Amino acid sequence: MHRRSLVAAAAAAMLLAAGCTTTGTATTPQQDAAGPAELLFWNTGSDEQAAAMQVAADRYKELHPDVTIKVQAIAWDDGRAKVLTAATSRSGPDIVSGGLSWGIELGELGGMIDLNRYDVTAARQQTRPELWSSITSPGGAVYGIPMDMTLYVFYYRPDLLQRAGLGGPPTTWAELFTAVDRLKASGVPTPLVEEWGTFEWLPWFNYLKQAGGSLYSPDCTEVTIASDAAVTATTAWADQYRRYGVPKATVDVGAGLAKGEYAMAIGASYLAGGFDSGHPELKGKWQTAPLPTGPAGAGSFVGGKIVGAMSYTKYPQAAADFVKWLYTDEAVEILQREVFTRGGELYISPRPELLAKANASDNLKQTLQATLGTVTGPPNCKGWETSGAEVSKRLQAVVNDGADPRAALTEAAQIMRDNLG
């Protein structure tokens, strides 16, 4: 599936490039069509999330009888390919949600509307600046505004930590690796696992931030990945696999924690929703904490989704209005309730102050709240979308082939520079 998706995404990217050459540059959105608007919304994610979004859309229709929105789910695995091809053919959905970096990628290719034209000041003021800067193009365009957030969380089994003589969750890298050794000695076969971008650049990015490094300069003019801080981060990240037995393959975190095979996991916030329902024996046995800090302090990647309007929509105003409405208290409340009811999932609004109302334990809410203060989103620089996979390969070479971290990062930097143009 993963290989298939890569082929699909690559083909779709070529399609969009080809489509733009055959149709000229993307046209500016036409004036709002008169009369009732019927909008199709492709929501990347599960069927349950789409069903929850449909409830919100139906409520919007009650408030705006002239606007009907049909929500359709598209899978993460191939969503980008579908949206790219829709942008190419200039037919398909009016509204899309997808990865945080999709907006800039699609927008710069002429596929999405710059929402600045529809005044998204209120949304910007309500969103964490680190997140907002991730979805703002270097030129200042905002092609999609944050719709939800996914944060990294440190999950652990307090009973297993206690049995290994540990007082609490590790708060630093040193404590983390000490904990791994002690848990191993106490009989836990795989003390630490990673999930969400396992063995790719995503979890490495946490280490990078905690070491004080970055991928690009703030203005996207320079590639900064080959720094001393990045070498420190890469060494620590690689040590997880080389010395501390972290699996390189994706694992079932819930099953491993439930069975006691794992004691600690660095994973996405969405995992929390499936632990109790998927593994009833785990109920009450797991806790969360912010990620351990590095030499430069705390740092964590923030992912999630953006939502925006396609450039070919007949109803740009109606689409933009709905996108902005998703920031309202009422919309967030509906999504928090419905996403949990239908899928048992945690919906984290881009508005941090509404985290308190999320369907989560107090411990998890505290963790998320603390993590929110340390987040950085994906880079908004040109070419990152295509560089990410290559960076992952160079990082993997450090673990698999014993490559020198600095040499690997220098190679990665060259690729990023080439893609930066």
Add this chain to the structure above:
Amino acid sequence: MTRLRGELLRLPLYLAGLTMLVPFYWMASAAFKPVPELTRNPPSFVPGDPTLDAFYEPAWDPGVRADQLVAGLFQRYQDVPGGFLRFMGNSLFVAAAITVLSLLIAALAAYALTKMDLPGRRVIFVVVVASMMIPWQVTLVPNYLIVRNLEWLNTYQGYIVPALAKAFVVFFLVQYMRSIPDDLVHAARVDGAGEFRIWWRVVMPLMRPALAAMAIFVVLAEWNNFLWPLIIVQDDTMANVPVALSRLNASNAFNPHNMAVIMAASLLTSLPTVIFFLAFQKHFTRGIALSGIKG
């Protein structure tokens, strides 16, 4: 004694065959497991309490949160008339249409290349064979742009027409058709039959094994086709089974309880192809053997 020795010699093959069946068994058994049994560790190999909940869960209510309940396969896709059966219908229709039409077209081409005095037929055949060396992914972009310009996105013709020209099928049928004596064709011509009549009445009946073998290949490929439908389908009602399965998989990423539903969907998806293969496997093996000899 000799028979027993033969069976013993074949034992490793039986065991190897069994390993091929294990994933299928795992899928089938998981489709009938109740939700709590799905995430049991260690897993159960035989469902302790078989259930049809993965297909239809009577206790499921979309408005009520319940840890151990997920919507059954036939309770999903409520915005699509017919739900999952619609996707199966799409796959069935498209696979059948492509199979029938592409075989007819390829058989016509093979007839022209082997039984007619067509100028440059050797060159044409070489070009057809050479086109097999081009990865199909390379043609994805131009095909998409053509389909888009024809306004065939999200339509059955967009599904079907680009898949009708199959070089491998032409190549295969040419090899097979060469084994049909030219005297039969000449005799029919002497009797006054036209070329189309000769192709349909004389040649095609003799092509059954090869057509059956190719039909299996084409049906399987089209039934499992994912990438092309993914990019041309924009509305759920036009999706085929692999695209629907991909969406189900997305739900499972957030809730492992959906695994039974995925297995139920996978079971329903694989059954038609298994039945089709079992029904035509004699033709399949014969066709392969013949083409190998004649190739």
